Amino acid sequence: MSFAAIAGLWLAVITIPIGILYILKIKRHRRVVPYLKLWADLVADKQFTTLFQRLQRLLSLLLQLLIALCLVFAFASLTLSDSYLKEESIVIVVDASASMQGRATDEDERSRFEVAVESVRDLCEGRSAEDEFAIVAAGAQPEVLQGFTRSTLRLREGADRLEPSKTSGDLSGAVELAEDLLQGKKNPRILIVGDAAGGQVAELQKQHENLRWIPIGETVDNISIRRFQVRRNFALDTDYLLLSVANEGEAKAEIEIEVSVEGRTRKVLPMTLESGEVRSDTHTLTLQRGGFAKAEVVHPKDENGKPGRDGLALDDIAYASVPTRRSFSVLLVARNEAEEEPFRASMSALGGLVNAEQSLIKRPEEWAQLSADEVDAFDLVMFVNWAPKTLPRKGRFLAVNALPGGLPAKLRGVEQSPRIRDIDKDHSINRFLEAKTINPAEARPVDLTGGDVIISTMGGPVGVVFRETGRQSVYLGFDALSDLFFLKVAFPIMLRNVLGWMHEEESQLLEPTYRPGEVIRPRFTLPDESVDVAWFHEWVADEATAKGTDKLKLTDGKFYFGDTAEPGRYVVRTSSGEFRTAVNLFDAAESDLRIPESEDEQELDIERSGFLFGRDLWPLLMLVAAVLWLLEWGLYHRRLTE
Amino acid sequence: MFDREFLRKLEYLDVVARKILSGRIKADRLSARRGTSVEFEDYRSYSVGDDLRFLDWNIYGRFEEFFLKLYKEEENLRLSVMLDRSGSMAFGQPDKFYFARQVAAAVAYIGMSNLDDANLLPFGPDLDDGMGRLRGKGKVWHMFDFLGGLEAREETDMRRSFKRFITKERRRGIVVVISDLYDREGIRAALRYLRSRRNEVYVIHVMDREEADPPLRGDLRLVDSETAGFKDITVTDALRKRYKDAFAAHGKMVESFCLGNDIGYAQAFTDIPFDALVLRILKRGGLVA
Numbered sequence: 001m002s003f004a005a006i007a008g009l010w011l012a013v014i015t016i017p018i019g020i021l022y023i024l025k026i027k028r029h030r031r032v033v034p035y036l037k038l039w040a041d042l043v044a045d046k047q048f049t050t051l052f053q054r055l056q057r058l059l060s061l062l063l064q065l066l067i068a069l070c071l072v073f074a075f076a077s078l079t080l081s082d083s084y085l086k087e088e089s090i091v092i093v094v095d096a097s098a099s100m101q102g103r104a105t106d107e108d109e110r111s112r113f114e115v116a117v118e119s120v121r122d123l124c125e126g127r128s129a130e131d132e133f134a135i136v137a138a139g140a141q142p143e144v145l146q147g148f149t150r151s152t153l154r155l156r157e158g159a160d161r162l163e164p165s166k167t168s169g170d171l172s173g174a175v176e177l178a179e180d181l182l183q184g185k186k187n188p189r190i191l192i193v194g195d196a197a198g199g200q201v202a203e204l205q206k207q208h209e210n211l212r213w214i215p216i217g218e219t220v221d222n223i224s225i226r227r228f229q230v231r232r233n234f235a236l237d238t239d240y241l242l243l244s245v246a247n248e249g250e251a252k253a254e255i256e257i258e259v260s261v262e263g264r265t266r267k268v269l270p271m272t273l274e275s276g277e278v279r280s281d282t283h284t285l286t287l288q289r290g291g292f293a294k295a296e297v298v299h300p301k302d303e304n305g306k307p308g309r310d311g312l313a314l315d316d317i318a319y320a321s322v323p324t325r326r327s328f329s330v331l332l333v334a335r336n337e338a339e340e341e342p343f344r345a346s347m348s349a350l351g352g353l354v355n356a357e358q359s360l361i362k363r364p365e366e367w368a369q370l371s372a373d374e375v376d377a378f379d380l381v382m383f384v385n386w387a388p389k390t391l392p393r394k395g396r397f398l399a400v401n402a403l404p405g406g407l408p409a410k411l412r413g414v415e416q417s418p419r420i421r422d423i424d425k426d427h428s429i430n431r432f433l434e435a436k437t438i439n440p441a442e443a444r445p446v447d448l449t450g451g452d453v454i455i456s457t458m459g460g461p462v463g464v465v466f467r468e469t470g471r472q473s474v475y476l477g478f479d480a481l482s483d484l485f486f487l488k489v490a491f492p493i494m495l496r497n498v499l500g501w502m503h504e505e506e507s508q509l510l511e512p513t514y515r516p517g518e519v520i521r522p523r524f525t526l527p528d529e530s531v532d533v534a535w536f537h538e539w540v541a542d543e544a545t546a547k548g549t550d551k552l553k554l555t556d557g558k559f560y561f562g563d564t565a566e567p568g569r570y571v572v573r574t575s576s577g578e579f580r581t582a583v584n585l586f587d588a589a590e591s592d593l594r595i596p597e598s599e600d601e602q603e604l605d606i607e608r609s610g611f612l613f614g615r616d617l618w619p620l621l622m623l624v625a626a627v628l629w630l631l632e633w634g635l636y637h638r639r640l641t642e
Numbered sequence: 643m644f645d646r647e648f649l650r651k652l653e654y655l656d657v658v659a660r661k662i663l664s665g666r667i668k669a670d671r672l673s674a675r676r677g678t679s680v681e682f683e684d685y686r687s688y689s690v691g692d693d694l695r696f697l698d699w700n701i702y703g704r705f706e707e708f709f710l711k712l713y714k715e716e717e718n719l720r721l722s723v724m725l726d727r728s729g730s731m732a733f734g735q736p737d738k739f740y741f742a743r744q745v746a747a748a749v750a751y752i753g754m755s756n757l758d759d760a761n762l763l764p765f766g767p768d769l770d771d772g773m774g775r776l777r778g779k780g781k782v783w784h785m786f787d788f789l790g791g792l793e794a795r796e797e798t799d800m801r802r803s804f805k806r807f808i809t810k811e812r813r814r815g816i817v818v819v820i821s822d823l824y825d826r827e828g829i830r831a832a833l834r835y836l837r838s839r840r841n842e843v844y845v846i847h848v849m850d851r852e853e854a855d856p857p858l859r860g861d862l863r864l865v866d867s868e869t870a871g872f873k874d875i876t877v878t879d880a881l882r883k884r885y886k887d888a889f890a891a892h893g894k895m896v897e898s899f900c901l902g903n904d905i906g907y908a909q910a911f912t913d914i915p916f917d918a919l920v921l922r923i924l925k926r927g928g929l930v931a
Contacts, residue, residue, distance in 0.1 A: 028861045028862050028863040028874055029860070029861070029862050029863065030862075030863045030865055030872075031858055031862045031863070031864055031865065032733070032864075032865045032866075032867050033733075033853070033856070033864045033865065033866065033867065034730040034733040034738075034822060034824060034850075034853050034867045035730055035822075035824040035853075035866070035867075036864055036865070036866035036867075036869070036871060036872070036873060037824075037826055037866075038885065038888055038889060038892065039864050039873060039875060039885060040873050041888065042881065042884050042885055042888055043873070043875055043881075
């Protein structure tokens with residue numbers, strides 16, 4: 001016998017007034033009647049044995065004390081234990097990941113999560129009184145919903161706090177958390193209640209001997225969009241649409257992918273996918289305006305003509321941000337036409353990225369005649385094999401094979417047949433580049449007192465970026481003309497990357513896509529004090545009808561937005577413009593609704609108690625108190641407790 | 643209690659009573675004893691020593707046998723008002739004894755003025771001496787003083803009281819019993835005693851509303867008004883109902899016993915004015931029929 005709320009026992013003091021009141025009650029008032037015999041004859045038929053008469057006098061008091069006892073035990077949350085059972089400490093880890101939003105079975109309309117919560121409730125209700133349970137939710141962040149307790153009421157409340165999520169679950173993190181909770185406990189056990197998306201449970205069972213899995217649901221077919229992204233093809237002046245679709249089911253599936261941009265359907269892609277097949281395709285679209293693209297899996301209609309569906313709706317829709325088109329003005333400064341031509345060709349290869357009408361080619365002698373404002377008007381000033389002795393204080397500059405003066409760097413010398421030793425893959429200028437394949441004839445490494453190295457050879461840094469107040473500069477210290485492959489293939493990409501880095505507000509402030517629950521943070525600092533974030537879970541024509549908005553204050557030019565539990569479209573508005581991104585599931589493990597075969601075929605050997613044991617008895621005690629009160633009232637009014 | 647207002651009511655009752663009674667008994671009644679009145683009752687054979695004046699010569703002429711004519715003897719009517727003065731009569735507000743004394747005074751007054759004489763006999767555990775030979779209205783103030791001096795106390799023993807009355811009062815007459823009829827030994831035997839002398843017995847059953855429907859509830863110690871004996875009882879609604887039924891059954895039992903034994907019976911609740919009660923009884927004719 002245990003009490004979850006021991007303070008409730010203080011209520012036992014109510015027995016004192018009951019006793020006093022009872023004594024007062026049995027001190028009867030005198031009333032003179034003319035003829036007592038008439039009354040005596042009426043009660044004469046209630047003659048009992050002496051023993052029973054004694055009991056009878058006490059019956060009312062006994063009943064009242066019993067009522068008080070029931071109330072005291074109810075308030076103290078009495079739980080009866082069956083001590084013959086083995087005492088265990090069990091942590092129930094409930095999978096709250098996105099896959100639990102899937103249908104439990106083909107026939108069951110309930111989600112796996114609903115079934116799991118029911119299962120948790122059953123476990124709590126039927127547990128042994130000696131066992132203490134705790135509940136941990138395995139969502140994006142493992143969370144203890146209920147610490148160890150023997151109170152079924154508390155466990156029920158803990159189960160009620162379980163909430164489904166659309167994020168990837170951290171099952172292993174949740175199990176680690178459960179292990180922490182079980183430190184120092186007798187007979188510790190972990191029960192995972194979930195669909196074990198991605199087959200994590202088998203791995204976890206190898207690591208944790210005391211771990212058992214209660215599978216939820218059955219294998220259900222599912223088609224998922226695993227990747228969806230729109231990328232500008234600068235060379236062809238089109239947009240690439242990268243789409244990856246997987247059949248997570250066990251049967252062949254015939255579907256269509258409907259691609260729409262800003263609510264207008266632009267492409268319908270029929271697909272036939274074998275079981276387990278993942279199809280990744282690139283489709284070409286010309287998207288003049290930016291916005292959001294949406295890809296949606298459309299299932300064939302069923303025999304009743306109703307739209308078909310699969311096990312998980314969450315991964316049937318994906319969003320992607322379509323960048324707004326913009327062309328840049330470039331000033332190319334080259335010593336002669338021979339050095340100028342390849343670079344002009346590279347820029348032409350960028351198609352619409354470089355605005356030919358606004359771009360100019362100048363010789364070094366003409367350079368000196370340009371004013372600072374004229375220089376700053378260009379989106380990029382590129383020096384080839386020549387650089388001025390002093391760079392203007394404002395502007396964006398790319399110097400190839402020549403170090404301009406005024407930068408915190410000094411030429412170290414000329415390195416013959418340099419080999420690329422290191423490249424900063426994370427830097428946006430190096431995106432899509434395999435710089436180790438560059439084989440220039442010579443390089444000009446530098447010694448730095450500032451700037452960030454992005455490419456280095458054995459001789460030193462040959463790729464450096466400088467971000468100074470009002471000035472951004474990139475130094476590429478190798479002879480690009482000596483490696484035609486680099487010049488024709490890699491340089492246009494690098495040029496685009498340089499333009500992107502220099503005009504970051506025009507490039508991606510945000511990653512193209514985030515996972516549900518992932519924190520959105522800017523890739524570079526912003527000058528704003530605050531930004532507005534709006535998010536849209538479904539397509540709406542009116543952008544004002546956002547699902548939610550928020551105003552975020554910036555700290556050191558950065559913001560952190562973590563309210564990304566819902567997949568959908570997210571827009572960040574800054575003083576320099578609007579930036580778009582999307583939150584998509586894109587998690588093969590969560591989309592895989594196949595229930596793996598459990599290696600643990602044993603029955604779940606949780607010892608269960610009888611009806612009264614291990615349960616919160618307060619409702620029953622309250623009921624008993626009410627029945628006793630009715631009994632006492634009835635007996636009193638039937639004059640049996642006189 | 644017996645003030646001029648009371649006396650005025652009695653006078654009124656007397657007038658009304660005269661009108662009611664005049665058509666029935668002409669102020670006096672025939673005795674059961676045979677005597678010398680003009681009203682023939684029976685014949686009997688002549689015996690030596692009989693008064694020859696009463697021989698029926700017509701019968702002798704026809705049958706040549708001597709038969710004596712018998713006549714009813716006229717005598718004064720004796721009214722005995724037996725007033726219960728036991729402790730139970732002190733119950734009620736105003737108490738039953740107050741009411742009973744008013745009724746007793748009224749009945750005696752009517753008897754004194756319309757009939758020959760009246761006795762007032764209180765009884766409790768035994769028959770008291772009472773006040774006898776009340777004739778004419780001149781003694782009405784003595785009667786009031788006597789009644790005013792009585793107290794309701796002690797137990798009731800009707801059997802003993804009535805037995806003593808029968809022994810003491812050998813003449814036949816009208817006996818009016820004013821009582822709440824609470825007697826642990828029962829009332830049947832007692833009333834039979836009164837009937838044994840061929841008295842005309844009339845019972846006025848005095849009751850209080852509160853004893854018919856007692857406002858009692860809860861855990862109580864009920865104390866008997868006469869014996870001071872007690873019983874602890876929890877009075878519930880159900881028990882109260884049973885008591886009311888038992889009380890009504892008690893009244894019914896008394897009434898049916900009276901009817902079955904040629905005894906006049908009237909229930910009198912204390913909230914009824916005594917004069918209205920007496921008039922009702924007179925009009926119904928039970929008391930002096």
